[in-house]
Ligand SMILES: Nc1ncnc2c1ncn2[C@@H]1O[C@H](COP(=O)(O)OP(=O)(O)OP(=O)(O)O)[C@@H](O)[C@H]1O
């Protein structure tokens with residue numbers, strides 16, 4: 428069996444006194460999509476954001492536990508947070524392209540990480556836009572503002588931006604919930620494509636989406652993982668009653 | 680009384696009060712400009728004042744005001760940006776930052792005459808800088824710097840959180856995130872705020888009476904060596920600004936046309952302050968379009 432590319436062990440997250448994540452351990456396998464589902468406020472975003480230490484930026488948040496990537500526990504005080512975030516890409520619910528050109532949105536990260544050669548950058552930009560199925564729509568206006576793109580295009584640009592720095596893992600927090608059905612379908616298609624190269628963790632409220640795109644599903648409830656299994660199993664024959672209630676819409 | 684009537688009455692009162700304020704403001708501006716505009720000419724704007732003869736101008740005073748503004752901004756912009764970035768991005772919430780913020784607020788609302796006297800005691804006498812542009816700039820710094828800190832801090836806080844996180848998530852350092860992602864978004868607000876604050880500095884008189892002084896040496900506008908006594912660019916010479924000049928000729932002017940000069944100078948001052956205000960808005964919008972690259 429292949430080694431896990433990302434492993435969380437006994438994660439607790441506190442916001443001040445309040446415990447939002449109460450001991451979660453999950454393994455994310457390489458080249459698989461894992462969906463995190465659960466009712467609003469159960470801690471999906473909080474958990475996701477602790478995986479790339481994004482909760483560091485919140486003043487009163489405290490994360491304990493171990494997060495292993497590449498044989499290194501990244502939730503230790505001495506770890507270079509800046510370097511590690513390059514290994515873990517992130518996509519947000521609302522598309523948040525930089526207030527820069529389409530080209531710059533993608534080239535910005537790689538250039539900072541040392542690629543200065545114009546040809547090489549051009550190549551990265553084209554490559555990432557192609558992977559995000561955005562090249563044909565944008566190749567004639569690479570130097571126009573990214574803010575002029577539609578919401579769905581912006582979101583695909585954000586995905587392209589995150590793969591430009593060659594991460595191993597991509598975290599997505601409800602990446603399609605602000606999009607129309609056509610854009611949603613495109614983003615889902617894109618996730619299935621990207622799966623061949625990346626480990627993907629996606630938070631979603633859309634059960635059909637979870638069923639369509641993910642290989643494994645974790646059901647979160649009140650800061651804990653109630654059940655974690657293959658997606659078919661979760662959606663056809665869950666072991667826990669709470670999971671069954673949730674996916675069949677009886678609560679949450 | 681129904682909710683609808685109450686709403687109508689409240690709206691009516693608000694409109695009336697707003698209209699009153701606009702009328703007063705417009706009347707004031709109109710009066711000052713109308714009274715002074717006739718006296719403004721190229722000669723008036725560029726020539727030196729006369730003590731007892733008619734026909735004096737405000738050239739050196741206008742220059743002094745602008746130069747003092749530039750000196751003040753040279754001191755306060757870098758410090759204000761640095762402190763604002765620190766307060767918004769690095770300082771941890773806690774008692775210390777709360778105290779700093781409180782001091783900043785208090786300083787920026789200090790009566791300017793108090794700052795003028797403080798400047799006289801500390802900057803002019805204790806530090807021995809004498810009546811000089813530099814002393815004046817330091818006194819203006821006392822209330823301009825807090826404004827700059829607050830402007831920068833608020834502008835950075837106004838940057839959407841997701842923008843900052845997106846940059847950090849790409850593995851960029853905090854500093855690079857601030858300079859390349861956050862500051863470009865915050866710049867229009869910072870520039871607008873800075874120009875508005877500059878308007879206040881430009882019109883300031885009380886803080887300068889005892890720091891920059893009430894006299895100007897004979898300036899030689901062909902001598903641009905900043906170390907020379909008579910050079911306009913020498914920051915260690917005394918310098919009467921436009922606002923101080925208005926105050927002086929109003930209270931002790933001997934020239935027969937003193938009141939016209941005061942009126943003309945007031946109009947110039949008001950027009951400059953208006954230019955700052957409208958310029959700030961226009962320039963802020965221009966930068967916003969430029970930096971966000973929206974067409
Ligand atoms: N910055 C914060 N400070 C304090 N409490 C927070 C903060 N962010 C989240 N919480 C709390 O932590 C709990 C988990 O929130 P989280 O955003 O992770 O839920 P979620 O599962 O992502 O919900 P949703 O599906 O609505 O996005 C909630 O009770 C929330 O109120």
Ligand SMILES: [Mg+2]
Nearest residue numbers: 471472473600
């Ligand atoms: Mg969430």
